[in-house]
Amino acid sequence: MTNETFLLNAIQCASLDQLMGLIGTYLEQPVSIVDQAGTTISQSPSAITQPDQSRTRILLDPQALHPWYLVRAQPQTIPADQLRLALQVINNFTDRYALNPNQREVNAVLAQLLQSPAQADTHLLRSLITDKIVCVTVTAEPGTAHPAELVTALQTLAAPLPLTETSAGLVLLLSASQLPQTQAVLTKLGKQTHHVFFISEPYEDVAQTPEFLSICRQAEQIARRLGTVTVLNPTQKYNIYIILDHVDNGKLLKNTMCTQLLTLKQYDEAHHAALFNTLYAYLENDCHVTKTAAKLHLHRNSLGKRLTKIQALIDIDFDNPDRTFGMRLSYRLFNYLAL
Structure with missing residues (x-):
């Protein structure tokens, strides 16, 4: 099968199983997609149902939230350009149908939620949340930029939950149950890079994130007026001041x-x-x-x-x-x- 025929047929595939059948034909051997535990996600006809862990496993998308691997049933060499094209087609298919979202997609959903709450589709974020979450804002002290190593460290800390950048600074979501452990990491990062964090109270519905982000921003403004900003700043400390800011008398x-x-x-x-x-x-x-x-x-x-x-x-x-x-x-x- 030529590369052109393979691509044309791949575009017409409507299911991952159908695509895997095509890829098995293209590579001229049975293939499977398995997760990190070896559980089969999809396979071509005649593929081994429970692949041997010793068989060749090729990581599909390094950015995916859950590692998926392409497993070949036979040891013979496959031309590098064919294998590369097969991997690209699988990744494009899983991206198109959001079968295994990657961190970029998750971050993009958070950005959309903050920009246009009414239009944002939060199903992807909801699928990642297993307990209460907190919204965390990350602000650089005057004259300080967001170093790449800080962004990377925060993304690693938050994953699989998202992180995005706004005009006012970075915003990320963290698991509330993991907050006691992550506070030490945040404190160290803040001191090293001259950044401060404002942490919302826990909440369950990710769609409420814009509201809790607003509380974080208001708390930061008040803390700076009071001169009480530290590296870690729970917004609970400033709730009464936020309320008072809305009292005219x-x-x-x-x-x-x-x-x-x-x-x-x-x-x-x-x-x-x-x-x-x-x-x-x-x-x-x-x-x-x-x-x-x-x-x-x-x-x-x-x-x-x-x-x-x-x-x-x-x-x-x-x-x-x-x-x-x-x-x-x-x-x-x-x-x-x-x-």
């Missing part, structure tokens, strides 16, 4: 939440004290005396005296979770209004 926020903190501020200024920061540290350490004292480098008795003075100045009950939650929220409002 700043006067109402100040009058309902911040008056008691102003009392402490005024006392500190008049008496050269540090009650404002002491209360913040105590609340952020879940009202734990030992942890707070260590954080502030204070003796427990000194901290106790400060807390007694705070309770004399403002209405707060440390045993009342509603009161402590409201005060912690007040600190965030105070910081927000001070921006």
